[in-house]
Amino acid sequence: MPTLFDVRSASSVYSVVREYDVIESCASRLRVGMVIADSYFTPRVEALGVSVIALEANEASKNFDALGEIILRMRRAGANRDTHLWAIGGGIIQDVVAFIASVYMRGIHWTYVPTTLLGMVDSCIGGKSSINVASYKNILGTFHPPTMVLIDPLMTSSLSIEQRVAGLVEAAKICFCRGPDVFNAYLARQPTPRMNHDQLQVIIELSLTAKKWFVEIDEYDRAERLLLNLGHTFGHALEGASQYRIAHGIAVGFGILCALELSRITLAEPAGGCAPQLEAHVAALIATLPHLAEIIRSVEVDQVFERLEADKKHEPAHYRFVAFGADGAVRILRLPKDAHSQALIVSAVSRVMESLGR
Numbered sequence: 453m454p455t456l457f458d459v460r461s462a463s464s465v466y467s468v469v470r471e472y473d474v475i476e477s478c479a480s481r482l483r484v485g486m487v488i489a490d491s492y493f494t495p496r497v498e499a500l501g502v503s504v505i506a507l508e509a510n511e512a513s514k515n516f517d518a519l520g521e522i523i524l525r526m527r528r529a530g531a532n533r534d535t536h537l538w539a540i541g542g543g544i545i546q547d548v549v550a551f552i553a554s555v556y557m558r559g560i561h562w563t564y565v566p567t568t569l570l571g572m573v574d575s576c577i578g579g580k581s582s583i584n585v586a587s588y589k590n591i592l593g594t595f596h597p598p599t600m601v602l603i604d605p606l607m608t609s610s611l612s613i614e615q616r617v618a619g620l621v622e623a624a625k626i627c628f629c630r631g632p633d634v635f636n637a638y639l640a641r642q643p644t645p646r647m648n649h650d651q652l653q654v655i656i657e658l659s660l661t662a663k664k665w666f667v668e669i670d671e672y673d674r675a676e677r678l679l680l681n682l683g684h685t686f687g688h689a690l691e692g693a694s695q696y697r698i699a700h701g702i703a704v705g706f707g708i709l710c711a712l713e714l715s716r717i718t719l720a721e722p723a724g725g726c727a728p729q730l731e732a733h734v735a736a737l738i739a740t741l742p743h744l745a746e747i748i749r750s751v752e753v754d755q756v757f758e759r760l761e762a763d764k765k766h767e768p769a770h771y772r773f774v775a776f777g778a779d780g781a782v783r784i785l786r787l788p789k790d791a792h793s794q795a796l797i798v799s800a801v802s803r804v805m806e807s808l809g810r
Contacts, residue, residue, distance in 0.1 A: 466601065519551070713804055
């Protein structure tokens with residue numbers, strides 16, 4: 453069970469560990485804790501004699517209204533201040549467990565076993581949770597780091613192409629934001645959705661090492677870590693407008709392309725540096741999903757813009773995006789909330805939607 457590295461947070465130091473067949477190897481610890489898992493993994497966990505609170509991995513499960521029932525189930529099962537909570541699943545399960553662990557009896561310990569590539573390359577470290585309220589996506593959240601993260605690369609073998617693309621988009625984004633050397637190291641691995649688990653393990657460790665720097669230098673999203681929101685403002689808007697038929701990582705890929713297009717419009721020239729390679733790589737990943745064009749064609753640009761306007765990252769008088777400078781480096785772009793800016797944003801979204809919807 454090799455430790456890949458430790459993450460130093462304000463509240464604790466926690467380890468990221470590689471563990472094969474992780475559910476089975478942790479059976480004894482699961483039995484003395486409390487497990488909240490993606491329902492897909494429920495039979496595998498229960499076969500070990502472990503009780504599970506099973507959740508469907510969809511946006512309804514991380515709605516604030518649904519959390520009360522989960523907490524009641526925990527209480528009925530005897531959860532107290534000393535209970536150790538385990539999360540087994542992708543980003544939605546992580547959001548739910550991290551949030552509940554941060555507030556249940558004023559905070560309990562938790563361990564995360566990510567089961568998606570996106571969870572492994574990105575969200576498993578950093579301690580953030582994001583909860584929906586009604587139609588407002590990710591408007592509630594806390595920072596509550598786990599006590600340990602257990603990465604099992606073997607789990608990637610059963611993932612769909614779409615899930616692999618979603619994870620690779622996020623890994624590409626993180627490595628790009630860390631700088632040209634790290635991004636070029638990522639590209640040197642020739643990432644594709646067809647990689648085996650050994651090849652993906654290298655991508656996972658490269659991406660997490662890059663993200664570790666952001667988490668440790670800016671744990672609470674005040675400066676450098678904000679750059680990891682690249683693609684997210686546009687992406688969240690497309691997710692919602694598509695009624696979540698487009699997965700988060702895929703939507704972030706769309707958002708990266710929109711950010712590049714908006715930068716191109718505002719700069720009156722393409723971004724330089726490694727930005728063209730990022731654009732080509734993300735576009736190539738998305739192109740492996742033939743069903744995406746039909747979904748894109750069913751979404752109206754106005755629906756995307758309406759949800760984009762409600763994004764929590766904007767300021768009272770400005771739209772705020774992570775975009776690109778002329779040198780290709782990521783930066784914060786603020787646009788005044790006026791008709792001219794709205795036209796620029798809509799133009800960027802329209803061009804990318806037209807390109808992907810062909």
